[in-house]
Structure formats: structure tokens, C-alpha cells
Amino acid sequence: MEEALVRAVLFGTPILLASLGALLAERGGVVNLGVEGIMALSALAAFAAAMAGGVGLGVLAGVGTGAVLGAFLGLFAVSLRANQFVAGLALAALGLGASGLLGKRYEGVPLPNPLPEEGLALLALALAALLHLLLYRTRFGLYLRSVGENPRAADLFGVSVDGVRHLALFLGGGLMGLAGAYLSLAYRPSWTDGMTAGLGWVAIALVILAAWQPLRAVLGAYLFGLLFFLQFRLQGSVPIPSEAFAAMPYLLVILVLALSGRTRAPKALGIPFERGR
Amino acid sequence: MLKLENITKRFGPVVANRRVSLEVGRGEVLALLGENGAGKTTLVSILYGLYAPDEGRILLEGREVRVPSPKAAQRLGIALVPQHPELIEAHTVAENLALGLDLPPFFSRRALEGRLRELLKDHPLGVALEAPVARLSAGEKQRVELLRALLSRPKVLILDEPTSVLTPKEAQELFQEIRRLQALGLAVIFISHKLDEVLAIADRIAVLRGGEKVGELSRKEADKETLVRMMVGRSVAPLPKVPPPREEVVLEVEDLVVPRHGFPVQGVSFALRAGEVLGVAGVAGSGQSELVEALAGLRPYRGSVRFLGQPLPKDPARLYALGVAHIPEERAMGVVGGMSVAENLALRTFRAYAPKGLLDYRAMEREARALIEGYRIKTPSPRTPVRFLSGGNVQKVILARELKGGPRLLLAMHPTYGVDVGAAEEVHGRILELVRQGAAVLLVSEDLDEILALSHRVAALYHGRLVGPIPREAASREALGRMMAEGRA
Numbered sequence: 194m195e196e197a198l199v200r201a202v203l204f205g206t207p208i209l210l211a212s213l214g215a216l217l218a219e220r221g222g223v224v225n226l227g228v229e230g231i232m233a234l235s236a237l238a239a240f241a242a243a244m245a246g247g248v249g250l251g252v253l254a255g256v257g258t259g260a261v262l263g264a265f266l267g268l269f270a271v272s273l274r275a276n277q278f279v280a281g282l283a284l285a286a287l288g289l290g291a292s293g294l295l296g297k298r299y300e301g302v303p304l305p306n307p308l309p310e311e312g313l314a315l316l317a318l319a320l321a322a323l324l325h326l327l328l329y330r331t332r333f334g335l336y337l338r339s340v341g342e343n344p345r346a347a348d349l350f351g352v353s354v355d356g357v358r359h360l361a362l363f364l365g366g367g368l369m370g371l372a373g374a375y376l377s378l379a380y381r382p383s384w385t386d387g388m389t390a391g392l393g394w395v396a397i398a399l400v401i402l403a404a405w406q407p408l409r410a411v412l413g414a415y416l417f418g419l420l421f422f423l424q425f426r427l428q429g430s431v432p433i434p435s436e437a438f439a440a441m442p443y444l445l446v447i448l449v450l451a452l453s454g455r456t457r458a459p460k461a462l463g464i465p466f467e468r469g470r
Numbered sequence: 471m472l473k474l475e476n477i478t479k480r481f482g483p484v485v486a487n488r489r490v491s492l493e494v495g496r497g498e499v500l501a502l503l504g505e506n507g508a509g510k511t512t513l514v515s516i517l518y519g520l521y522a523p524d525e526g527r528i529l530l531e532g533r534e535v536r537v538p539s540p541k542a543a544q545r546l547g548i549a550l551v552p553q554h555p556e557l558i559e560a561h562t563v564a565e566n567l568a569l570g571l572d573l574p575p576f577f578s579r580r581a582l583e584g585r586l587r588e589l590l591k592d593h594p595l596g597v598a599l600e601a602p603v604a605r606l607s608a609g610e611k612q613r614v615e616l617l618r619a620l621l622s623r624p625k626v627l628i629l630d631e632p633t634s635v636l637t638p639k640e641a642q643e644l645f646q647e648i649r650r651l652q653a654l655g656l657a658v659i660f661i662s663h664k665l666d667e668v669l670a671i672a673d674r675i676a677v678l679r680g681g682e683k684v685g686e687l688s689r690k691e692a693d694k695e696t697l698v699r700m701m702v703g704r705s706v707a708p709l710p711k712v713p714p715p716r717e718e719v720v721l722e723v724e725d726l727v728v729p730r731h732g733f734p735v736q737g738v739s740f741a742l743r744a745g746e747v748l749g750v751a752g753v754a755g756s757g758q759s760e761l762v763e764a765l766a767g768l769r770p771y772r773g774s775v776r777f778l779g780q781p782l783p784k785d786p787a788r789l790y791a792l793g794v795a796h797i798p799e800e801r802a803m804g805v806v807g808g809m810s811v812a813e814n815l816a817l818r819t820f821r822a823y824a825p826k827g828l829l830d831y832r833a834m835e836r837e838a839r840a841l842i843e844g845y846r847i848k849t850p851s852p853r854t855p856v857r858f859l860s861g862g863n864v865q866k867v868i869l870a871r872e873l874k875g876g877p878r879l880l881l882a883m884h885p886t887y888g889v890d891v892g893a894a895e896e897v898h899g900r901i902l903e904l905v906r907q908g909a910a911v912l913l914v915s916e917d918l919d920e921i922l923a924l925s926h927r928v929a930a931l932y933h934g935r936l937v938g939p940i941p942r943e944a945a946s947r948e949a950l951g952r953m954m955a956e957g958r959a
Contacts, residue, residue: 332573339558339569346556349520350569350618351541460560468520 197422205418206314207232207372207380211396212403212410213317213324214259214368219400220328221361222341222461226281227266228369229393230288235259235373237292240299240384243377248308251378252371259370260363262288267362271355274465285393293386300385307382313375320368324407337361341459344466354466372396391443398446405459417442471496471657472517472548472626477526479512486512488682489526494626494674499648499658501672503665505701505890506861509681510661511553514628517659518550519543530625544570549624553631555611559604563597563614570618586621592654593620608635608754609643616647627651628659633667637753638918638951645671663701665694677701702891713906715746715926720879720910721782726764726773728934734760735771736934742879742910747901748939749925750914751950757934758914759799762883765912766796777879790818795872797865797882804868807857811849812838814856815871841870846896862893869900880904883914898924918950932957 211228218225225231238258243251262284269280328334336357339347344354372392377384395417403409424438472494479487487509494500504510515521517528519537527534530546537543543550557566564583571585583599596613603611612635619627629648633641648658648671662668668675669692676686677700685700721742728735735757742748752758764771767786775782783789786796798804805814812835816823823834838852847866849859856864865885872880882901886894901924905911915921921928928945929938930953937953953959 330576330578332575332577335561335565335568335573338561339565342558342560343556346558346566347569349540349550349552349556351539351544352569457560 197419197426200422201415201418202314203310203380203418204421205414205416206310206317207375208392208396208399208417209317209321209411209414210372210375211369211393212399212414213321213407214263214365214372215397216400216403216405216407216410217324217337217365217368218263218358218361219462220341220405220459221337221358222344222459222464222466223267223270223358223362224277224281224463225263225266225270225284225362225365225369226278226397227262227284227288228396229389229391230285230292231259231262231366231369232288232373232376232389232393233292233387234262234288235370236377236388237296237299237373237384239370239374240296240304240377243304244299244302248304248306248378252308252374255374255378256367256370259373260367263362263364263366263369264359266366267359270465271358271362274467277463277465289387289389296384296386302383304378304382308375308379310375310379313371313379317371317375318411321407321411328407333357333360338459340466341461344461344464348466348468358466369393369396395442395446398449401458402449404457417445420445471498471531472659473529474513474517475527475529477513477516477523477528479509479516479521479523485681487516487523490678490681490683491526492676492683494657494659496625496657497652497655499652499660499671499673501668501675502659502661502678503663503668503675503697503701504678505663506888507890508678508701510678511630512681513678514550514630514659514661517543517548517626517628544622544624547623547625548628549619549622549626550628551612551615551619551630551632553634555608555615555635557603557611557614559602561603562599563601563603563606564599566603566614567599567618567621570621589621590617593617609637609640612636612644620651624656626657626659628661630661631663632660633662633664634916635754637955638947639955641667665697668692668697669694679703698891710902712747712902712924712926713745715743716908718744718908720744720746720778721765721912722774722776723765724774726761726771726775728757728760728764728769728771730760730769734934735764735931737773738931738934738936740929740936740939742912744878744908744910745905746927747905747911747913747925749921749928749942750912750931750936751916751918751921751928751954752914752931753954754916756931756954758883758931760934761931762796762799762881762912762914766794766798766881787818790875793875793878795875795877795880797868797872797880797885799883801861801864801868805856805864808855810853811842811847811856811859811867812852814867815841815852815874818871818875841874845870845900862889865889865893865897869897873900873904876907877904878909880909880911881914882911884916885913886915886917886920894920918947921950922947930954930957 211232215225215228235255235258239251239255242254266280266284269275270277336352340354340357348354376388399410399413402413420442427438428435474492476489476491477487478489502510516523519539519542535546564586567586568582586599597610632644652658660671672689674688675692677684719741724739726735726738763769767784767789815838816834823830835852845866848863886897913924925942927939927941929936937957938959940959
């Protein structure tokens, strides 16, 4: 039982980090569907940097790569006012493809001195609390929520809509990068192509499940973590085909999305802002 | 205090403002009067830093200033209460007000509310700072906008069509507030297209038409007739008398209930005779949309509704075939913007143009041409997408489509909202013509003058209940205002 909870937390941590990153951007009105690609490239960058200069450098490289990719999405989805969904999906595909191509030489190489998972799990928990405070107790948080709800009003009162959105994507990308680094430096710790295994998509669904609240995302992430754990543990020991367990998290995602009509998304979510429109 | 000199603003080939000069002094109320599209809002947007003028200059207290952004406007002491409250519904009043402040990076809710109270100690608050904006009434939301404008300690306060969302009583309160601010030494620019208001509040009145200032009068020199002539460019004939209704009952509504969240319509009963107009007023959100949409077959309802003695069907297509026409609340609901004028005119009767299954566009466009001419719809061609037409012309497209079958009942909601005086005249003329032919009209409008001018009987919706109807002769603006705001005749 205790083991189940610990594993649930450890498995839920990358989902939590990634979904905090997505949540941050979405509160500002930008959907980042590139999570999966950002995590994959960050995981690779973190691993490569850790091999070259230790895990500390690895974490920095992971977070930095994520943040830069977040900003890259901002170039299209914010500055150029491209369709956020298309731009995000393109980034996801790009990140997955590029990481597979660039990561060939690291395939199957073990990391000599990995990071402790527990430390990063605690950090993720702290980051969720910090994000909550950021949203509700700081000027940036107020601006971010305003921009996500009614960018016209925010603009009218002198808030730089694009500036806030860029910063949100940058910081959110950093969190996704940390999620990637956690996978390749602590959870595995190694690098294989496709190691993100759809966690990025789960993270996006979790934002909705959590009703855009960071503290609820913690519970949701651990719930997903528990489901993944059960999937491994119950395989073969109960007369239910393992495919059913394997499908469970994704079925839950679909269920969440189907039921999400009831929660209230930021009003300007997914809509590029143009003054005077 | 504030002076505009020869402001010109073009949008491509369209000139929105041409060499407009204005001046407003300390403690003075300047009214900017003009129809929709006269360039009032463009001028304000320039003053508030949303657009840059192509030519001309702005002087504040004698110094030339540039206003590149709303933030710059606030710093200069120019504040705006926009026409439609630009508030963030999910936030509290305090959080909305905080957007107008220089905030520290970190703050607590209590510190924020304390600071707001301190900053606004010279003004009555009128709303609870911790209340979520989504729960406020339209008047309270405007109050929040005004408080936010006052936070920046402005020298010049611009109010853009502030009464359009208010009940007559709330409008009176707003006027008192304006007087109070005027006494504090603010220069106030009051934008409106309503003559009564302008005459009630302004010290001077500048009239805009087609982007140009056509004149400026002091309060003493101004009267309604002169102002209308300046605004429209010609005098407007009063509406012809409406003939009395006939005996035949067209619509009988008994105990109509719309069973949605909070029961927006709770037991409404009335009867409409042939050739009769029933005007229904009400504060926005009192059940008007739901009542009209229920009768138009767009919303489920309970209760008995009989049309020419038969139960009214609940299917828009069958309703139209039976002779029930509907001018919807919002123009965007009544047309498909990307489709052509001809297609929009044929929307109700597509099948008639496709006897063999394929649409006969030539017939459709031929008939569209006739309607375009008959209703004087200004469009380059029947193939022009409707979204390129002005509001008044879109409204005429809807009217032409709905009236072409000779309806027995017209459900008209805000039929002249946001159209210019000329188009409104035409719309009113068409409705009266229909009434003379014996149709019954349910007229729901926020324009009390429109209701009083066209109706035989008037009523108001108050929290989903119908107050009245009372005969037109017994009604006045004040009486209607009471019915809307207090629910009693």
C-alpha cells in the first residue's frame, strides 16, 4: 500500500510538472499543445548535458530547453497570432521527431550518477504551491488571469497582453522542461526514443481535470500516477487483459474531456489577441 | 483643459474623422452627439490612445501631448468609461480595479482592498469590493468602470454612451454623479446619440456627422429639432399614426414558462389582435430574449400558446410557413455573415429555389435584386457577403427576408438597435405598413421612445413576469421606467 502511494507520487511527478507548465500558459489564454515535444527534447538535452557536465548542468539544460521551446511557440502563437492549436501540434511533432533524430547516440546509455526522484517530487509539490501563490497573490498573477479572461480589458488598462503571454509560455515551458529532465535524469535514468510515452497529452487533459487550479493538479497527477502503477502491478495477477489496464489512463483522459463541459475555462483561451478586434 | 485640433483619422479609404476640433474646460460637460458611425468612438479611441491620429494635435492644459497607449492616457489624466463594460467577469471588483493601479509585485487581498478604499475615499463606492463581477447588474458594472476611471485621478473623464445599459432611474443617478464630478473640477466628455440626455446633462453640445463636426451649440441655444437636423442632415418626419387594432385575435399566450436556469420567463400571459403592436420593455436580461425565442420556436417552454386559434408549433421552419416572422435579438443571429445577400434572403425558403434538388441561383438572385431595390438595401451586388454590409443594411436584409412572405405575426426584438436614424425610419415604416395590413407585432426593445411611438399597448418584463400591458395613452417614459425597475404599473 505504502509502496503504491510512493510509486503513484513518483510516477505522477512528471505529469504534475508538465501540467503546471500547461496550466500557467492556459491561465494566460494560450493553449500549449506542444507539451509532448517539449518534454521529449528537454529530456534529451538534460541527459546529454548531464553526461557532459553532471546532473546539475543536466537539470539546467532541461529547464532551459523547455523554456526556449515555450518562447518559440510564443513567437508563432502570440506574436504572429497563428492558430494556437496548429502551432502547438506542430511543436509536439517537431520535438518528438527531432529528439529521436538527435538522440540516437544516447540510446541505451545508462546515466552514471542519477538524481534522487524524491527530491524532485518534493520540488514539484513546492512548485505547485508557488504557482498557486503566483496566480492569486502577485501582480503578475493578476495580469496573467486578466489576460486569460479578457485581454481587451487588460490591454485597455495598460497590461501588455503579448508580454504577459510570452512570459507565461516561457515559464511554462521551463516547467515542462523540468518534467523532461525528471524522466531522463531521475525516473529512468537513461534516454530512449519515445520515453515520454504520451505523458504530455495526459498533462494537457489534467489541466482541465484540475479546473485550471494548481493545487487540484497535484491530486489529479497522483491519481494518474496511481493508475499507471496499477497498470504495471496488476498485469498478469488478475484475470483482466493487460491492455485494459494499459488503456485505463487514456480512457480516464477521454472521460475527463467528455465531462469537462462543466468546468469553466479561462474565457480567452485559445484566441489570439489583436487590438481593436 | 483639453483641446483637439484638426484631428483626422483614416482607415484605408474610409475617413472616420475629418479635421475635428473640440475643446472642453475644467468643470464643464461637453456632449458629443452623433449617430452610429458618425465617428464618435473613433475620436474617443484617439484620445484614449487606442488609435494614432493621421493628422492634428491634442493639447492638454496648453501643452501638446502624444497619447500612444491607454496607459499613457491614464498618466496624462485622461480616463474612459467604455460603452460596454470591459471588465473581467471571473475577478472580484477589487481585482478589476487593481488593473488600473500601479501594483506592487506581491500583495494580499486585504491590503489591496484597503488601498482601494483609501484612494476612493472621496467617492461613494456603490458596490462591494469583494463581490465577483459576474454577479453584478449592468448598472453596477458601469459603476465599477467609473470607479476604475476615477482611480487614476483624471482631469478629463470620457463617458462613451454610458446610459445604453442603464434603466432610466440608474441613468438619473449617473447624471447626479456626473454633476458631482463636475463640481470637483473634472472636464467631462459625454458621448451619446440620445437627445434628451444630452440636453439634460451637457453645458455644450458638439454634433458629429459622417466623421466631421457639423456644429457646436451651447446648452441654451440647443433644442431637439435643431440637434436632429444637425445629426441627420435633414429633418425627420414624425411617425404616422398607427390605426386601431382589429377584432380578430392572432396570438394568445397563457401562462408561458421557460423552464431553464432560474426560470427566465415565469408565467406570462397576453393576447395580441390583428393590426396590434404590443411593446415590451425591460432591463436587459429580464426574460425578453427567452420569451421571444420561445415563441420563435428556438427554446422549449410550457404553457398554452395559440396562433389564429391553433396551438403554435415549436419548429422555426413550420412557424415561418404559417406566417410567423422573427427579427432576432442580435443581427449576427439573423444572417450568415459569410454567405451572400441573395443566399441570406433565401435562407427561409431554400426549398422553393430547388425544385429538382439543385439550387437555382439565377432565380434566387433575381428575386434578391427585387428585394434589394424594394427595401433600399445598400450592397454592391446580391453576391456580396452580408458581413461587408453596414448594420442598418444587414437589418434590412433580415427584415426583407422575414416580411417577404406576408407574415401574420412579427416577433421583433431590438429592430433598430445600432442602426442610423435613416435606416431606423425605414424599419419603422415597414413595421407600420405590416400592421396596417393586419399583422400583429410583438415589439421588444430597449428604446423606450421606439416602444411608445409604435405600440398600442405597452408592458415590461420584470424578473421574468409581465407587468401590464397598459394602454399606450396611459403610459409615459417614467411609467415604463417604474414598470421595468420596480415591477409595478
